Amino acid sequence: MSGTSTTSGSSREAGTFVLPERSLAGVGSRPFGIYIHVPFCATRCGYCDFNTYTAGELGTSASPQSWMEGLRRELDAAAQMTGAPAVDTVFVGGGTPSLLGGDGLADVLGAVRSSFGLADGAEVTTESNPESTSPQFFDRLRAGGYTRVSLGMQSAAQHVLRVLDRTHTPGRAVAAAREARAAGFEHVNLDLIYGTPGERDEDLDLSLDAVLSAGVDHVSAYALIVEDGTALARKVRRGELPAPDDDVLASRYERIDARLAEAGLTWYEVSNWATDGAECRHNLGYWDGGDWWGAGPGAHSHVGGVRWWNVKHPARYAEQLAAGALPVGGSEHLTDDDCHLERVMLTARLRTGLPVAELDAGELRSADAAVADGLLVRKGDHLVLTDRGRLLADAVVRTVLR
Structure with missing residues (x-):
């Protein structure tokens, strides 16, 4: 197709x-x-x-x-x-x-x-x-x-x-x-x-x-x-x-x-x-950055570092498939930087936390500052949001990535 x-x-x-x-x-x-x-x-x-x-x-x-x-x-x-x-x-x-x-x-x-x-x-x-x-x-x-x-x-x-x-x-x-x-x-x-x-x-x-x-x-x-x-x-x-x-x-x-x-x-x-x-x-x-195929109008997919999304309108979606075409509206290849950004953003929101090994030296210093501020806590080789950190999760991620 x-x-x-x-x-x-x-x-x-x-x-x-x-x-x-x-x-x-x-x-x-x-x-x-x-x-x-x-x-x-x-x-x-x-x-x-x-x-x-x-x-x-x-x-x-x-x-x-x-x-x-x-x-x-x-x-x-x-x-x-x-x-x-x-x-x-x-x-x-x-x-x-x-x-x-x-x-x-x-x-x-x-x-x-x-x-x-x-x-x-x-x-x-x-x-x-x-x-x-x-x-x-x-x-x-x-x-x-x-x-x-x-x-x-x-x-x-x-x-x-x-x-x-x-x-x-x-x-x-x-x-x-x-x-x-x-x-x-x-x-x-x-x-x-x-x-x-x-x-x-x-x-x-x-x-x-x-x-x-x-x-x-x-x-x-x-x-x-x-x-x-x-x-x-x-x-x-x-x-x-x-x-x-x-x-x-x-x-x-x-x-x-x-x-x-x-x-x-x-x-x-x-x-x-x-x-x-x-x-x-x-x-x-x-x-966790897994693979999935999103089927249906407007659905998003991700497989092996490639993301794509379908056309939104149900009529166009059905028409393109009936004509033998995948209904892809757009796609992108994720760079290593893109993948790193997403792993930090998503794993930081999980109770299992953000792997310390994912961070470079500058990000680790920022994460240590967030630990000192009571927003993150080290648990083994992961960094986990504190109760207060969960209230500010997006800001914590921005701080680590800056």
Whole structure:
């Protein structure tokens, strides 16, 4: 299949996207993941800047059927290019994958199996909106081979959900988590967003109470970011809503960390907590610099130091695949400096920490200064963020790299 690249230095041969042999050489010896992007949503949340589309925005230009046909073609091409290594992790994200229903998501995993095959003990996750799930939905997922579910809860306070333009009722996420556990899912995640304008300490406590009552083994909690171009950003710009306050965000993070730690969920990445053994292996693959193929409109991939991304619109995505072309919108070869920068940025956010051996002499001096300031601590041959350092993780990384 041919492809288009918009970045100089990309792998190209006569208009064809090609992974160089040096990138492919280690495929299969490293963990290999598949990310699948489902670009469909019933409504658009005011804070979201993901590559998603409602039915009204797409009209007749694309559909779940044309997307699925394109996905099968892309996965077949990916398997041919990479030699079809057994897949260690699959993550279906979006968008709202649960809009495909249990049968549709089973078909998605079936397409991965058909093109690649799954490694023994593979982790298979799908995101889901609580409102588009049911006990029957979770039963179908388990029967189809999914091992993990991630549910978008965001908050248990109705007025907070309203600011975020979330459509689910406050209690539905907890009910869905319990239904997933009843269907046999050992690993269930709930997502929280904190720092929404109008959120109070008692609202966050209500959300944490709900999360802990659900019996989940993984929680992701993200500070609200006002992204340019979103409805939320327009409201903040017009003065209709206040911008999130950094001091409030720090206080909320500490509150979340304390409550989750007390309940036996330990941080393993700055924004993620889990019980022992329940860490998301797919996301750890990203943070550890692993290989993955991102399939679907706008999905990003990385194999052996080459990164590329697909065209965003579902119609163009399906059209290019139907025409025999990979839907690559752009790509880049990561230099040694690029790889070093990313390893420092990502591993510093992990509880396992940043390997000291990764740093040059100047960076090590900067890291030692961060240790003296109480932002990092040496643990063996790694540097790990302290509790205060986690609040300033991005600044700590900038300090080490300067």
